[in-house]
Amino acid sequence: TSHVQFMPWSELVSLRFLFSFGRLPVVDVSCGDALAADWASSDLVFVTATCFTDEMIAAIETDAEKMRPGAALIATTREIHSPYLRLVHSIHERYGKGAIMYRVYERV
Numbered sequence: 001t002s003h004v005q006f007m008p009w010s011e012l013v014s015l016r017f018l019f020s021f022g023r024l025p026v027v028d029v030s031c032g033d034a035l036a037a038d039w040a041s042s043d044l045v046f047v048t049a050t051c052f053t054d055e056m057i058a059a060i061e062t063d064a065e066k067m068r069p070g071a072a073l074i075a076t077t078r079e080i081h082s083p084y085l086r087l088v089h090s091i092h093e094r095y096g097k098g099a100i101m102y103r104v105y106e107r108v
Helices: 015-019 054-064
Strands: 044-047 072-076 085-095 098-107
Antiparallel strands (some): 072 098, 085 098
8 A cells, every 4th residue: 555645746856856867757657666676767766765674775775776877766754875876855844744854866
């Protein structure tokens, strides 16, 4: 089961970052197990990592190596530490009765 919260895209990622790709990407949205997916051909990966275990976060850090340079990873709450990722944007957003952190990383 997954939960989706809709918000203006501009609040999640700045337009400057989107245009840094040189074009607006064609979007193919998949919902599934991020840890089982092949990230090699993805330009943007969104992972709701709030409740992920340390082992699951480690798997994301490993999968980041497979992303092509310039691709983006957006993760909720948990920080992702990888020499292949550079934090480019973070947003602290009200969510339900609390708040959630979105972090946008670029594959370097």
